[in-house]
């Protein structure tokens with residue numbers, strides 16, 4: 001039965017301080033919490049080694065029987081630890097054990113995750129106070145009662161599967177004994193309805209996911225914002241930002257397409273696609289076909305890639321693109337080559353990002369003409385900042401009648417060590433922007449979205465996945481995984497800021 005939110009029942013939550021240890025969290029918070037959830041000694045195991053991992057707490061349904069099923073994994077941290085840096089660890093424990101729920105806590109914060117078949121989503125994040133307020137909900141998910149129902153339902157559905165399977169075998173091999181044997185071992189085997197048993201306790205999607213998830217088939221609801229990530233200064237982090245911002249938006253439930261319009265193909269390779277081996281040698285189409293052949297339509301040039309819960313569509317590039325510049329300069333309406341190809345497909349996506357080359361050549365013009373808005377990445381350094389005047393001027397020039405909206409200036413490679421200098425640079429940017437009254441107010445993205453300059457960010461592209469996927473790379477040490485997660489969190493904040501801008505724009 002759900003427990004009422006009577007604060008007196010949760011006095012144990014006040015029993016630790018910032019100087020408490022991880023062991024204090026285990027004994028003074030987690031064990032009393034498990035007891036409040038209806039578990040008794042023996043229902044959980046501590047310091048359990050499963051495969052390659054050692055778990056702080058493992059709660060199984062029917063732990064004493066053969067069909068014990070991992071249900072809840074709990075990882076404790078000391079109160080001073082920042083939990084966001086340890087979520088990857090809990091996720092790997094969930095995948096290793098197959099448990100349905102994971103709880104990460106330092107005694108002050110409680111992060112609850114749901115896992116099914118390798119996919120993991122955040123259910124809730126509580127402070128001590130909000131945990132008490134929401135305890136009924138927490139109880140429905142984590143209590144012993146639910147754990148047992150979950151175990152029964154899974155066990156029964158397994159019996160159903162075996163029953164059907166053996167029934168097929170028995171028929172095919174005319175060996176009825178086999179089926180009879182199974183029925184004798186599992187008298188209830190053929191008459192189980194797992195849905196009936198488990199319906200009320202199946203975890204729902206988190207409110208955040210519900211709010212941000214896009215309908216998968218409803219094209220008309222998508223806005224199809226085409227954003228060209230633009231700065232003619234080379235090496236300011238355009239491509240890195242495009243990849244990781246897109247991954248962050250995908251994590252927020254958005255459908256995202258990336259278009260590589262740079263013959264260097266850094267975006268393509270940064271997402272693990274080799275322009276020769278994976279595309280050209282296999283007779284697949286790429287950006288060159290899309291821009292130069294009128295019969296080639298967007299879908300035939302797309303490669304879809306998935307990394308865990310991140311899904312991205314990519315139009316790859318190829319070094320051959322350089323050779324086509326002259327052709328596109330001469331072609332009638334060459335600058336509209338991409339814009340025309342996107343027209344019928346914009347509403348398949350929430351965001352389409354175009355990654356152009358740094359120079360002010362034809363491909364740059366093509367990328368700008370296809371855009372519905374521009375995002376300007378910059379480093380907080382003198383030369384990139386000086387380039388901003390040209391960049392903004394170009395945005396005005398390219399569509400003179402109707403200058404492209406500038407979503408804002410996003411900072412990459414931010415060095416916290418020279419914070420004061422960077423603040424001065426940020427002021428300089430604001431001053432430059434004021435020189436363009438056409439735009440009124442081009443915003444510098446807020447400081448929490450500034451991407452730190454980190455070695456891990458520069459080493460990940462050659463691995464061919466977005467930063468968020470570093471947690472699954474067994475060749476990386478823990479410190480690198482944490483650094484990658486820290487950097488990706490900034491991209492997530494940038495993505496949230498972008499979504500907010502879109503909503504305000506509407």
Ligand SMILES: Nc1ncnc2c1ncn2[C@@H]1O[C@H](COP(=O)(O)OP(=O)(O)OP(=O)(O)O)[C@@H](O)[C@H]1O
Pocket residue numbers: 233234235236237238239240241262266356357358412413414451452453454455457458459461
């Ligand atoms: N936050 C970061 N921390 C450290 N290195 C970074 C960061 N962001 C990008 N880099 C590195 O800086 C270099 C330039 O980045 P990137 O290729 O994204 O820039 P770009 O503007 O797309 O370059 P180009 O103008 O050549 O297209 C790369 O080596 C990249 O790995």
Ligand SMILES: [Mg+2]
Pocket residue numbers: 238239240262266267355356357
């Ligand atoms: Mg680039």
